[in-house]
Amino acid sequence: MTSNDTVIEAYELVKVYGDGHQIRALDGVSFSVQRGEMVAVMGPSGCGKSTLLHMLGALDRPTSGSVSVGGQDLRSVHDVDRFRARTVGFIFQMHNLIPTLTAFENVEIPMHGQTIRSKERRNRACELLRLVGLEGREGHFPHQLSGGQRQRVAVARALANRPELILADEPTGNLDSASGEEVMRLLRQLNEEQGTTLLLVTHDHHVARTMRRVMTMRDGRIENDYPVVDEATEDLRELARSSLGTRLPREDVAGLAGTAFVQQGTLTDDARCLAQVLRGLGP
Ligand SMILES: Nc1ncnc2c1ncn2[C@@H]1O[C@H](COP(=O)(O)OP(=O)(O)O)[C@@H](O)[C@H]1O
Ligand SMILES: [Mg+2]
Incomplete structure (x- = not known):
């Protein structure tokens, strides 16, 4: 069910290019955008x-799956x-x-x-x-x-x-x-x-x-x-991806990369402190 406020609804989008040697450019993409x-x-x-943008803009057709844009199922346009x-x-x-x-x-x-x-x-x-x-x-x-x-x-x-x-x-x-x-x-x-x-x-x-x-x-x-909550969260994610992040224990990296520092949409004080410390540490 698509609400009026849903602009994009993609469901299990698959796009395969080529006949012989096939490239699976999209391999089951589902998401919605309000x-x-x-x-x-x-x-x-x-x-x-x-490829995803081409499917959303009807520049090309998916191999399977569906996309609706502005409430219109592109298969029926x-x-x-x-x-x-x-x-x-x-x-x-x-x-x-x-x-x-x-x-x-x-x-x-x-x-x-x-x-x-x-x-x-x-x-x-x-x-x-x-x-x-x-x-x-x-x-x-x-x-x-x-x-x-x-x-x-x-x-x-x-x-x-x-x-x-x-x-x-x-x-x-x-x-x-x-x-x-x-x-x-x-x-x-x-x-x-x-x-x-x-x-x-x-x-x-x-x-x-x-x-x-x-x-x-x-x-x-x-x-x-x-969601991008604020810059500090992004700094933490950036850190998790960095070479410094890869030297941390796996659980810590998962914590940094995830939203564990965000509660009810706002950054926790712990995350702010940590971000500050890490910024001080440099790359
Ligand atoms: N028209 C096409 N014919 C065959 N293969 C394609 C075509 N367009 C894209 N691909 C292949 O599909 C995959 C995804 O490409 P693309 O969507 O352009 O990636 P991105 O934009 O993330 O760089 C790549 O392997 C690319 O080579
Ligand atoms: Mg591209």
Whole structure:
């Protein structure tokens, strides 16, 4: 049973690529995401993160299992293009802007084919470019913009049809840290002000800890799924993964990596003390 507030419901998703030598890119992935959540997806290269995003955004079909997005079971969506245009916004590592179109025209594209009047379309494209801080750059072509600015155009484009879900695949992967932080600030602001649900793949622990939930994947499965309580908890997890962590007794590592230091959603005093001590110890 899916509640109205459930934006993503994935059940036992399996994706197998290839005929002869088969690759099981997703191997039974089940999870749900509620409206307004900000979720980071992490995991080593090749563990299935992009494949998962493709399934959620109906860019490809699972081999078995089911996905519902915004209450629609993707198996029963007939007009996939329309679904994609209306319900999800994609942001990729490479901005994927069309080089021969201006920033303004790139943002307008997803609104074509929708029942939006051209005047409203133009207004909305301007408004979105203003929102991402690119007022005055409407007529610039992608090559006339910096990497960070191009990615902000991509964010504006992803928002064109007011999607309830943004799927972002390493959106800061190609950016210097200042531009990356700018794009992340923008995404968090959208989440806070407009309640847009965000599922974001990242390799960057600093980016992940600014989300509210982290899912880690390994070999096509979800390995961990935990709330980001605050930085101290994240520091403890980071420590558990570090070489110092591996020298601790197994139970202690399990404690550090788990949520044993969190009770009823808040960090215990023990955890705060420990985090402080460990930070003092250094890596
Ligand atoms: N179109 C494809 N055809 C065949 N194998 C693929 C395809 N896309 C991804 N894979 C394989 O599926 C696995 C998961 O890939 P991917 O989802 O891209 O991982 P990640 O995004 O976590 O790096 C990898 O082994 C990859 O080589
Ligand atoms: Mg990937």
